[in-house]
Amino acid sequence: MLKETTEYLENKRLENSENTYEIIIVDDGSRDNTVEVALEFAKESNPENIRILVLEKNRGKGGAVTQGVLCARGERCLMVDADGATRFSDLEKLQDALDNEAKNGRGVAVGSRSHLVTTEAVVKRSFIRNFLMRGFHTLVYVLGIRGIDDTQCGFKLFTRGAAQIIFPNMHVERWIFDIECLMIAQQQNIPIIEVQVNWHEIDGSKVNLMVDSVQMAKDLLLIRLNYLLGLWTVDTNTAKKIQ
Numbered sequence: 001m002l003k004e005t006t007e008y009l010e011n012k013r014l015e016n017s018e019n020t021y022e023i024i025i026v027d028d029g030s031r032d033n034t035v036e037v038a039l040e041f042a043k044e045s046n047p048e049n050i051r052i053l054v055l056e057k058n059r060g061k062g063g064a065v066t067q068g069v070l071c072a073r074g075e076r077c078l079m080v081d082a083d084g085a086t087r088f089s090d091l092e093k094l095q096d097a098l099d100n101e102a103k104n105g106r107g108v109a110v111g112s113r114s115h116l117v118t119t120e121a122v123v124k125r126s127f128i129r130n131f132l133m134r135g136f137h138t139l140v141y142v143l144g145i146r147g148i149d150d151t152q153c154g155f156k157l158f159t160r161g162a163a164q165i166i167f168p169n170m171h172v173e174r175w176i177f178d179i180e181c182l183m184i185a186q187q188q189n190i191p192i193i194e195v196q197v198n199w200h201e202i203d204g205s206k207v208n209l210m211v212d213s214v215q216m217a218k219d220l221l222l223i224r225l226n227y228l229l230g231l232w233t234v235d236t237n238t239a240k241k242i243q
Contacts, residue, residue, distance in 0.1 A: 001082055001083065001084035001088075002023075002025075002038075002041050002045075004084065004088050005023060005080075005088050006023070006045050006046060006049075006050075008088050008089055008091070009021045009023075009049075010046070020074075021049060021074065022049050022050070022051060022072070022073060022074060023049060023050045023051070024051050024052075024053055024068045024071055024072060025038045025050065025051070025052045025053070025082075026053045026055065026064045026065070026067060026068040027052065027053065027054045027055065028055050028058050028059060028060070028061070028063070028064035029055045029056060029057045029058035029059070030058075035052060035054055038050075038052050039052060051071070053067060053068055053071055055067065059173050060173040060174040060175070060177075061173075061174065061175055061177065062170065062172050062173040062174055062175070062176070062177025062178075062180075063173030063177075065079050065177065066167050066170045066173070066177070069158070069163050069167045070167055070168070072163070074160065075159070075160050076095070076098070076157055076158065076159055076160065077157070077158045077160065077163045078091060078094070078155075078156070078157045078158075079154065079155070079156045079157075079158070080154060080155050081154030081155070083202040084202065085154070085199050085200060085201070085202045086111055086153070086154070086155040086197050086198065086199050087197065087198040087199075090111065090155070090195075090197040090198055091157065093109075093195045093196075093197065094109035094111065094155075094156075094157040094195050094197075095109075095157065097109040097157075097193040097195050098157060098159060098193070101191045101193045102159050102162075102191060103190075103191055104161065105159055105160070105161035106159055106161040106162040106165070106188075106190045106191070107158075107159045107162055107190060107191045107192075107193065108156060108157070108158050108159075108162050108166075108181075108182070108185050108190060108191070108192045108193070109156065109157040109158075109192075109193045109195055110148060110150070110151075110153065110155075110156050110182070110192060110193065110194045110195065111150075111153040111154075111155030111156060111195060111197040111199075112148075112149055112150040112153055112194045112195060112196050112197065113150050113153050113196075113197070113199045114149035114150045114194075114196070115196045116199060135213075136213065136216065136217070137149075139217060139220055140179065140220065143220055143221070143223075143224045145179055145182055145183060145186070147192070148182060148192060148194055149194060150194065151178050151179055151182055152175075152178050153197070153199070155197055155199075156178075156181075162185065162190050164238065165184070165188055165190070165234070165236060165238065166181055166184045166185060166188075166190075167181075168235070168238035169184055169234045169235060169238060170184075171223075171226070171232055172219055172222075172223060174215065174216075174219060175215075175216055175219075176215075176216045176219040176220055176223070179220060179223060180223050183223065183227065184234055187227075187234060188234060188236070
């Protein structure tokens with residue numbers, strides 16, 4: 001995944017010197033040799049463009065992504081899963097979407113797999129997995145995230161202005177964090193553009209279908225209730241604090 005990423009970004013930089021980039025690898029308290037592998041790759045490729053953020057304790061995917069984005073220095077920030085399930089060159093599609101739809105320097109382009117629902121990769125999944133997936137999408141719709149068919153794809157591009165409002169206000173640190181992220185964007189009238197991307201299933205997921213599905217449903221209700229009751233609010237001044 002890193003090889004594909006660096007090759008794409010380097011080619012873009014060679015085409016135009018203004019296409020600068022950085023890669024932030026967030027290690028969420030892993031117990032394997034992720035950090036060593038990442039450091040070795042950085043040394044052998046472009047060490048000045050790769051930074052590694054190591055969290056002492058596991059915070060969950062949402063917590064790791066949030067910390068990574070808060071460290072980012074670019075005008076645009078791409079959140080991308082490290083498994084390489086999404087073709088990295090589809091970043092160009094997300095860039096084009098933001099170029100056309102972002103307003104006042106704010107916008108979110110969301111990679112979407114909704115067009116793959118009837119493909120072999122999804123159809124061949126187990127009945128329980130497809131059942132839970134559809135149940136989750138229904139619950140998301142009922143609780144207020146509408147107009148987005150795929151909220152969970154790990155390929156999202158934020159303008160700096162959008163990231164500065166969304167991520168300092170995040171509360172959820174587990175798998176469901178995407179929902180809060182998009183909910184904040186909708187509350188703040190930040191344009192959200194869904195873009196179809198190339199994606200394929202990668203083995204080795206650490207999601208426990210039954211346990212994590214129940215936890216995600218509970219977290220989803222928690223997010224909606226906290227914002228509905230005013231216990232969680234969005235501080236729009238955070239953008240000024242982290243410039």
